[in-house]
Every structure is written in C-alpha cells, then in structure tokens.
Amino acid sequence: MRQAAYHSRARSQIAANIYEMDEHFLRVTYSAILSFGLQKWRPDVLGNFGSAYNQVHELIAIKTFQTIAISHAYSRLSPNLVNLANHKLLSRFYRNYVYSYIYKLAKKEMKAAGSVKKGIRDTNTYKRRKETAEERTEFLRSEGYRSRVIALSEEVECHSDDEPSFDANGNPILDAAGNPVYSISIYAKSARNPHITEFFRAVDAARAQVKAATKKRRHIALPRTRVPSNLESDISQRFPVGVPLDWFEPNYFNALPAALRANYTDAGIALPLAEDISLDNNDYKTLKKTPFMKKYGNKVKERYHLPSEEELAQMDKSGDGTSSDEDDMDV
C-alpha cells in the first residue's frame, strides 16, 4: 500500500492525487465524459479554446469538478469551496491550466519526446549536485583545510552528477519482481583527476561518519551506484573555472585546446602528489602557499602543460573572441 502510493507519486503528482481519490468519484467523472459522447477526455491543447470540441471538454471538467467537490472528493486537500459556484472563475482557472501550463508542456514534448520528463529529472540532478558541492565544501572548511583545497570543491562543476535509475526510454528499471528499482546512478567525470576523486570519496566517507555519529536517522537514503564504463551525463560537460590546476587529470588537461588551457594559467595547486601524502605526514594541510609550492606544489604543476607566453601573445593578437581562424580548431 505504502509502496504503491510512493510509486504513483513518483510518476506524477497528478497521478498520485488521482490514486488517492475515492473510486466512486472517478466513476462519476468518467460517466460524464461518456455521456457527452466522448471516448476520452482529451482537449485539443494546441487548438482554440472556443472550438465546440474544446468547449465540451471545459464544460465536463468544470461540471464534474463542481459535482464531486461538493461531495468532498477533495477533502484530503482541504480545499476552500467558497468560489465553487463561480463558473467564470473556474473557467479561467481551467483555461490557464490547460491552455497555458499543459500547452507549454505539450509544445516542449512535441519538440523532443521525453523532454518534459527529462527536464524534471535534470532539475533534481542539478539540485543534488549542488548539495554535494555545498556539503563537501562545508566539510573541508570544518576540517580546517586551506582555501586552495576548498577551491577543489566550491563549484558545482567540480562534482559528478547522478540520476535515478531509468532506462533509455525514461522508464523505471524493474527488478525481478517487477518493482521499480529506485537507486541513484553516479556518472563519471573524465576531466577530473582520479587523485581528486579519491580525495572526495575519503571526504564523503568522513562526512558519513560524522553524520552517523551525530545525526538521527530520519530517512533511508536511496543507494548510489556508479555507472559502469565511465559513461558521462550531458550535465557533466562543463569545467569549473576557478579550480586549482590539479583538479584536472593531467593527460586530459594537456590534450585540451590551448584556448581552454589558457583559462588556468593562474590556477594554483591544491594537493601534493599521491605518493607524497601519508597518514603521518599531513603538513600540506597547513603550509602556507610558498613553502607548500616549494615542497609539493611545483612537482605537481610540472605535469601540466600551460600555454606558453608566445602562444598566449599569439592568441591575444588573433582578436578577443571575435571570429577565429580555422587553424584554431586543430590541437
């Protein structure tokens, strides 16, 4: 029961609300549709609301709403029924909903099937990624890291995104029993240095430890699994702009067009090489910039090929952002 409600809600708010309604009221509504000689209630959203076809739909919608609302069909939502008899007002609500809200969705969906659903999923993916960024950053601050390390995490683009487990058609993936599998899939972030990814995983483990030790367990979080074969999502393409250089995987970075590498000429270094970090040696956390660079940072920076002074000067000459030469494209 609880499962069913959750799933109907997960598909759509409207579907979930219909699910909560007494079946009797649904029968009243459907028989009204049939009594007008219609097989289905399907207004022509893209057409004129004044057409006979659409007027019938509007009439059915308002009449059935009035009929069942007065019988407390929507009591769960505790509606205010003061204006229930105001046909003009209900008509305006109806038209706003059908010819504005639904119209927009229909137009979007016509352009690309599945785009409405994808938009909703993306929204939540963005939000989760933002929260990941905030929580990791907050943790680094609370652990007393220097700003060069915190800069690894501050921008949302520093972090990979995740999506619920849906198949290519946007349908929930089902388990053997036919129930939807609700889990979160984490996409790869190929631009990011695996060294940094390891660092974030350690951060996450520590965050989980803090959470378990201090917070009450309110909610079972959905399991998160990594997407196989290093698949990247389309949300993950953009680079963070203010990150330390070693956020990037060196080979990946060095293969980038000079125009992109040029954005990071002033970027700092956040962490020592992996082999220079050990449990009993974490002075890198507190060293000031100059001694840090001398002891650890310069070694890291050597691995990155930034555009030379000559290249940068050449790039300036070829005009700031205005039409570029064809040979810009080759790297």
Next chain:
DNA sequence: CTGACCTATGAGAAGGCCCC
C-alpha cells in the same frame, strides 16, 4: 526573444521523538 541551464521553494511522505 528564446532556449538551456540552474535555483528557490512548496509540499507530501517517512521516520524519529516525546509523552502518556
């Protein structure tokens, strides 16, 4: 202006807490 990208916020569900 339009579309892509992203944020802010409301709302329902679930589970813990508190008190009897």
Next chain:
DNA sequence: GGGGCCTTCTCATAGGTCAG
C-alpha cells in the same frame, strides 16, 4: 506501544539568469 508533533528526505514546479 501508539498517537501526535517535528525534522528531513525527495519530487515537482515556478521562476531567474544568461548567451546567442
């Protein structure tokens, strides 16, 4: 242990921003 309140989770939607 169970009813009511509180917190935190997720989802959905509306709204904002910005580049082209």
